[in-house]
Amino acid sequence: MSNNAEFKSKIGVIAATVGSxxxxxxxxxxxxxxxxxxxxxxxxIYVACVLLLGIPVMLGEFSIGRYGGSDPMTNYQKxxxxxxxxxxGLTCILASFMILCFYTVVAGWTFEYxxxxxxxxxxxxxxxxxxxxxxxFSEKMGEYIxxxxxxxxxxxxxxxxxxxxxxxxxxxxxxxxxxxMMPLLFVILILFCCVSLALPDAGKGVSYLLNPDFxxxxxxxxxxxxxQTFFSMSLGMGALMTxxxxxxxxxxxxxxxxIVTFTNTGVAVMMGLxxxxxxxxxxxxxxxxxGTALVFVTMPQIFSQMAGTQIWSxxxxxxxxxxxxxxxxxxxxxxxxxxxxxxKLKRLRAVLYVTVPxxxxxxxxxxxxxxxxxxxxxxxxxxxxxxTIASEILLPLGALFMxxxxxxxxxxxxxxxxxxxxxxxxxxxxxxxxxxxxWIAPPLIGVILVSQFV
Ligand code: PHE
Numbered sequence: 001m002s003n004n005a006e007f008k009s010k011i012g013v014i015a016a017t018v019g020s021x022x023x024x025x026x027x028x029x030x031x032x033x034x035x036x037x038x039x040x041x042x043x044x045i046y047v048a049c050v051l052l053l054g055i056p057v058m059l060g061e062f063s064i065g066r067y068g069g070s071d072p073m074t075n076y077q078k079x080x081x082x083x084x085x086x087x088x089g090l091t092c093i094l095a096s097f098m099i100l101c102f103y104t105v106v107a108g109w110t111f112e113y114x115x116x117x118x119x120x121x122x123x124x125x126x127x128x129x130x131x132x133x134x135x136x137f138s139e140k141m142g143e144y145i146x147x148x149x150x151x152x153x154x155x156x157x158x159x160x161x162x163x164x165x166x167x168x169x170x171x172x173x174x175x176x177x178x179x180x181m182m183p184l185l186f187v188i189l190i191l192f193c194c195v196s197l198a199l200p201d202a203g204k205g206v207s208y209l210l211n212p213d214f215x216x217x218x219x220x221x222x223x224x225x226x227x228q229t230f231f232s233m234s235l236g237m238g239a240l241m242t243x244x245x246x247x248x249x250x251x252x253x254x255x256x257x258x259i260v261t262f263t264n265t266g267v268a269v270m271m272g273l274x275x276x277x278x279x280x281x282x283x284x285x286x287x288x289x290x291g292t293a294l295v296f297v298t299m300p301q302i303f304s305q306m307a308g309t310q311i312w313s314x315x316x317x318x319x320x321x322x323x324x325x326x327x328x329x330x331x332x333x334x335x336x337x338x339x340x341x342x343x344k345l346k347r348l349r350a351v352l353y354v355t356v357p358x359x360x361x362x363x364x365x366x367x368x369x370x371x372x373x374x375x376x377x378x379x380x381x382x383x384x385x386x387x388t389i390a391s392e393i394l395l396p397l398g399a400l401f402m403x404x405x406x407x408x409x410x411x412x413x414x415x416x417x418x419x420x421x422x423x424x425x426x427x428x429x430x431x432x433x434x435x436x437x438x439w440i441a442p443p444l445i446g447v448i449l450v451s452q453f454v
Contacts, residue, residue: 003070003340005170007246012171014259015178016246019326020239021264022185024106025232027323028295030268031275033228038216039208043269045222049229050265053444055257056436057235057399060406062253063418065244071338072238075245080409088401092238095394096334097354098386099237103331104162104358105366105383107324108155112144113296114321115154117313123304132304134284137297145296146370155362158328159355165329166336166351170246174329181322188319189270195312196274196281205277209269223451226444231391233264236399239330242337253419254427278302295320392452400445407438 007013034042068075073089116122125131126139144150165173196202230236247253275294279285282302303313332354339350368375368382377385406415415434419427 003245003337005246006248007175007243008171009175010251012175012179013247013251013256015182016174016326016330017240017243017256017260018263019178019182020234020243020330021232021260021327022182022267023232023234023323023327024103024110024320025228025327026264026268027271027320028292029228030232031272032294033224034209034272036216037221037224038213040210040212041214041217042221042225043209043272044212045217045225046228046268047265049222049225050233050261052436053226053441054229054233054235055261056433056441057230057403058233058240058257058261059253059419059433060402060415060437061235061238061241062244062247062257063415064402064406064410065241066247066249066251066253067414067418069245070341071245072241072334073338074341075241076405079411079414080405083409085401085405085409088398088405089238091394091401092236092241092398093334093338095237095390095398096239096331098390098394100328100331100335100354101358101361102365102383102386103324103328104158104362105151105155105369107321107328108151108158108362108366109145109296110317110320110324111158111161112150112154114314114317116140116144117310117317120310122300122313123309132301134297134301137300138293140300141293141296142370145292146373148367148371151366151369152363155366156359158325159358159362161325162328162332162358163351163355165325166332166355167348169347174333177329178326181326185319185322188315189267189274192274192316192319193270196277199277199281201281202277205275205280206273208276208280209272219451223448226448227392227396230395230399230448232268233261234327234330236395236397236402237331237390238334238398242334243330245337250421252421252425252427254429275299393449396445396449400442400449403437403441403445406434407442 007016064072064075064079068078070078071089072092073086076083076085076089113122122140123132126136129136129139165177167173168176197206234240244253247256279298279302282305284298284301299316300313303309303316306312335354336347336350339345339353340347343350345353364372365383365386368384373381375382380388415437416430417423419430419433
């Protein structure tokens with residue numbers, strides 16, 4: 001059964017790809033990393049990584065994806081038959097499935113917070129704790145995230161939503177959801193930016209984000225920036241490669257990568273412009289900014305001091321939920337497409353084969369934040385184990401081998417043909433992109449990989 005599904009419109013291509021890239025990586029990882037690594041200093045290094053490494057690797061994925069027209073594993077096999085390069089595709093698929101297991105749980109939390117904001121339960125005082133305090137929201141976070149029932153129930157809700165969208169197929173599922181959710185996400189984001197920047201003392205937060213403190217920059221800052229680049233741009237695990245197989249032949253890959261990258265980085269910066277001014281304005285500088293507490297404790301604390309608490313809270317968690325869902329969909333699609341192409345399964349069956357194991361694996365990840373936290377492998381709970389193996393080892397490994405493949409083994413003209421749509425359009429950067437992929441990206445990615453172990 002050949003799979004000829006294609007995104008129908010240019011907007012659909014952009015919305016789906018931006019949907020994959022814009023996720024919790026931009027919303028809570030970026031502000032937390034910025035905070036830890038010297039504000040604007042981190043921003044500058046991150047942008048450099050995005051331009052130097054992110055865009056070329058993204059174009060590599062797009063090219064292989066559209067040229068091969070299948071799932072990551074089949075692509076390598078089709079393009080270089082009889083070689084072992086398909087194992088690179090297998091690494092991507094493994095990484096994507098592991099990410100799926102914990103990212104679905106986190107997406108479940110965002111849905112849970114959206115729900116608890118809607119019912120108002122999130123803002124109900126707890127006896128003996130000061131209403132609206134960090135202590136109160138930490139307690140709630142304990143219940144919603146490290147508890148037993150809530151996290152599991154909402155993970156299941158998320159799996160159900162995922163099944164419905166994926167069963168809708170490429171156009172009626174993925175493309176339609178992205179076309180609706182992405183514009184709404186931007187409207188909410190811009191609204192929050194305006195509100196946050198209008199708060200008293202907002203300038204302090206802005207200057208925090210824009211004043212580099214280079215004294216905090218160390219080798220590990222650069223490694224963090226590289227890691228953030230991969231995760232945030234959805235690289236190294238075949239999500240964008242899989243989506244590129246749905247790109248029409250006339251999609252301009254270079255232009256698409258530029259739009260997606262600028263939007264993705266723009267969202268991260270906007271999140272910084274929302275979070276830092278709000279924190280400064282409400283005098284919460286001393287708080288805890290590790291990603292999870294930042295969005296689940298600090299933000300509710302801020303909303304509880306604003307007029308219209310519940311409305312802001314609902315909007316914020318809708319924003320998070322849209323960002324998370326569109327990313328989860330792209331991660332899941334990797335394995336779905338693989339089953340359709342390799343095992344010739346009908347889409348409905350492929351979706352079930354991918355999602356049914358999640359019914360067991362996701363709750364294990366969810367509960368490892370609480371009751372199962374003691375189950376540790378290599379000193380990590382199940383959630384962190386999946387996160388670490390996938391994000392820190394398999395993602396860079398998948399990207400590293402992809403670059404080596406493009407530099408050494410792929411058909412010589414593949415990149416040029418794909419980037420110029422077989423000579424019908426001009427793309428000025430073919431030479432430089434190929435050069436980076438061959439000579440610069442592999443050692444840089446090697447650094448990320450090795451640095452995990454030293
Ligand atoms: N890019 C997404 C984010 O920023 C996460 C993601 C990683 C999605 C890898 C797909 C593939 O949250």
